[in-house]
Amino acid sequence: xxxxxxxxxxxxxxxxxxxxxxxxxxxxxxxxxxxxxxxxxxxxxxxxxxxxxxxxxxxxxxxxxxxxxxxxxxxxxxxxxxxxxxxxxxxxxxxxxxxxxxxxxxxxxxxxxxxxxxxxxxxxxxxxxxxxxxxxxxxxxxxxxxxxxxxxxxxxxxxxxxxxxxxxxxxxxxxxxxxxxxxxxxxxxxxxxxxxxxxxxxxxxxxxxxxxxxxxxxxxxxxxxxxxxxxxxxxxxxxxxxxxxxxxxxxxxxxxxxxxxxxxxxxxxxxxxxxxxxxxxxxxxxxxxxxxxxxxx
Amino acid sequence: xxxxxxxxxxxxxxxxxxxxxxxxxxxxxxxxxxxxxxxxxxxxxxxxxxxxxxxxxxxxxxxxxxxxxxxxxxxxxxxxxxxxxxxxxxxxxxxxxxxxxxxxxxxxxxxxxxxxxxxxxxxxxxxxxxxxxxxxxxxxxxxxxxxxxxxxxxxxxxxxxxxxxxxxxxxxxxxxxxxxxxxxxxxxxxxxxxxxxxxxxxxxxxxxxxxxxxxxxxxxxxxxxxxxxxxxxxxxxxxxxxxxxxxxxxxxxxxxxxxxxxxxxxxxxxxxxxxxxxxxxxxxxxxxxxx
Numbered sequence: 114x115x116x117x118x119x120x121x122x123x124x125x126x127x128x129x130x131x132x133x134x135x136x137x138x139x140x141x142x143x144x145x146x147x148x149x150x151x152x153x154x155x156x157x158x159x160x161x162x163x164x165x166x167x168x169x170x171x172x173x174x175x176x177x178x179x180x181x182x183x184x185x186x187x188x189x190x191x192x193x194x195x196x197x198x199x200x201x202x203x204x205x206x207x208x209x210x211x212x213x214x215x216x217x218x219x220x221x222x223x224x225x226x227x228x229x230x231x232x233x234x235x236x237x238x239x240x241x242x243x244x245x246x247x248x249x250x251x252x253x254x255x256x257x258x259x260x261x262x263x264x265x266x267x268x269x270x271x272x273x274x275x276x277x278x279x280x281x282x283x284x285x286x287x288x289x290x291x292x293x294x295x296x297x298x299x300x301x302x303x304x305x306x307x308x309x310x311x312x313x314x315x316x317x318x319x320x321x322x323x324x325x326x327x328x329x330x331x332x333x334x335x336x337x338x339x340x341x342x343x344x345x346x347x348x349x350x351x352x353x354x355x356x357x358x359x360x361x362x363x364x365x366x367x368x369x370x371x372x373x374x375x376x377x378x379x380x381x382x383x384x385x386x387x388x389x390x391x392x393x394x395x396x397x398x399x400x401x402x403x404x405x406x407x408x409x410x
Numbered sequence: 411x412x413x414x415x416x417x418x419x420x421x422x423x424x425x426x427x428x429x430x431x432x433x434x435x436x437x438x439x440x441x442x443x444x445x446x447x448x449x450x451x452x453x454x455x456x457x458x459x460x461x462x463x464x465x466x467x468x469x470x471x472x473x474x475x476x477x478x479x480x481x482x483x484x485x486x487x488x489x490x491x492x493x494x495x496x497x498x499x500x501x502x503x504x505x506x507x508x509x510x511x512x513x514x515x516x517x518x519x520x521x522x523x524x525x526x527x528x529x530x531x532x533x534x535x536x537x538x539x540x541x542x543x544x545x546x547x548x549x550x551x552x553x554x555x556x557x558x559x560x561x562x563x564x565x566x567x568x569x570x571x572x573x574x575x576x577x578x579x580x581x582x583x584x585x586x587x588x589x590x591x592x593x594x595x596x597x598x599x600x601x602x603x604x605x606x607x608x609x610x611x612x613x614x615x616x617x618x619x620x621x622x623x624x625x626x627x628x629x630x631x632x633x634x635x636x637x638x639x640x641x642x643x644x645x646x647x648x649x650x651x652x653x654x655x656x657x658x659x660x661x662x663x664x665x666x667x668x669x670x671x672x673x674x675x676x677x678x679x680x681x682x683x684x685x686x687x688x689x690x691x692x693x694x695x696x697x698x699x700x701x
Binding site: 133134138141142144145146148149150152153155156157159160162163209210213214216217218220221222230231233234235236237238239240241242243244245246247248249251252253256273276280304305306307309310330333334335336337340341363364366367370371378381385388389392393395396397400 | 414415417418421422424425426428429430431432433435436438439442443446495496498499501502503506507515517518519520521522523524525526527528529530531532533535536537563566570594595596597600601617620623624625626627631651654655658659663671672675678679682683685686687689690
């Protein structure tokens with residue numbers, strides 16, 4: 114009985130082997146290669162659609178004039194300004210907290226439980242759905258703290274969402290700095306903080322910058338966290354203070370493509386192009402700096 | 411000297427304080443969502459929420475199952491497409507592609523991950539939904555299937571890059587031993603490399619799944635916005651995330667409807683907590699295996 118079973122098993126194995134050898138090998142390898150290449154076609158298609166449809170819709174006037182006639186005419190100036198302001202606010206919230214947390218994890222923490230807990234919270238922060246950030250931002254910043262629907266509330270919400278990106282980038286950058294540098298500085302009598310601030314952080318700067326640029330890309334493209342915290346449906350003038358609502362590109366694209374009937378397609382395509390230009394542009398710029406930085410080390 | 415020592419101590423305290431702040435944030439997020447959800451469960455029995463088969467907010471009927479099934483249908487489609495494609499693509503770029511092709515792929519995958527979800531929603535709305543309507547002869551092209559395809563595109567960068575990393579993190583001796591024993595390249599990939607890289611690949615799938623479940627704008631725009639229990643993925647649905655985004659704007663603060671949306675948020679928070687903790691566990695495991 115056992116022998117019969119073993120025999121069957123061996124036959125199975127031989128079958129699998131012959132599938133992976135000779136002609137089977139060629140066919141399967143061809144399959145892997147073609148699927149691998151095909152899988153990037155969606156991005157190529159989406160990018161070329163956005164470029165070919167979007168560029169003709171872009172003009173100086175489109176970029177610098179207010180929307181008119183229920184957004185069906187005019188430009189996207191307030192949305193661009195809104196997105197820029199929001200992104201600056203986000204960076205101002207996320208960078209100090211993110212960089213110092215990264216510094217703690219690499220320079221100060223011993224390999225203890227506290228560090229493990231912080232690592233776990235970072236992993237979980239990065240996985241929380243964006244709409245849940247929106248809920249949280251609305252109930253804490255907009256309501257409990259009384260910020261109202263404002264740039265401040267939106268920047269805090271997006272800033273917390275971007276923390277994991279900056280923390281991870283800072284951590285990786287600091288870990289790649291050779292420890293000789295720290296030891297030399299400490300041996301010369303510098304304190305731990307002086308070593309960190311004057312020697313280690315400047316050396317790790319390009320890596321940290323990558324994280325900052327990647328969070329800009331993310332903050333500029335997110336919609337769900339800003340719907341309830343800052344974004345205005347239609348607001349054809351610029352904000353007067355940081356306690357005002359603003360229009361923002363991603364929410365504007367959502368609004369004009371789903372909520373406004375008879376929307377001319379060139380305005381949608383133009384908005385699409387500007388949004389993708391900012392998000393993908395910053396992302397590639399960040400990737401480029403990381404690449405240069407890795408080469409140097 | 412003393413001043414410098416004091417400054418050093420102050421900065422140390424500041425840094426530890428800021429680092430602990432992260433724990434406070436996650437705790438705060440959880441507390442805010444939990445507190446508001448508990449208010450909902452005071453108004454509506456939890457069993458009515460978790461086992462309710464109907465969601466009609468205007469009639470104050472808040473059943474989670476239609477939204478959960480919407481999320482499930484979209485996830486099933488997205489995973490069915492993205493998992494095999496991602497593994498094959500990762501094998502291709504890690505083992506078969508030339509160095510230059512690999513670089514180009516890395517850039518394109520990076521670009522793919524940078525596309526905002528509202529952009530994919532737009533593409534789905536204006537390009538993908540038409541053909542789907544015609545091919546399957548449906549009344550509408552806005553279905554769970556449409557959303558699933560787009561979310562597959564969204565999840566693939568995560569899955570590919572983590573699978574690729576874990577394939578390349580494997581010690582070279584694995585491959586060399588297998589080749590030296592007479593296995594060809596494909597046998598080495600299928601029988602040695604893929605099984606050893608499994609923890610990493612699985613971690614990528616978990617994190618990609620987390621992204622699929624949490625994605626909001628794409629599904630809000632392309633899955634038809636119609637909460638209901640469906641028996642096929644070729645029907646309009648509404649996911650948990652889309653429900654929050656669609657209804658939060660029109661809700662009366664402090665009403666049962668308002669708190670119901672937080673209860674959905676709680677479910678999402680718990681799902682993402684589980685997938686991320688599990689995913690992180692497998693990433694750590696694969697790093698250890700790589701060494």
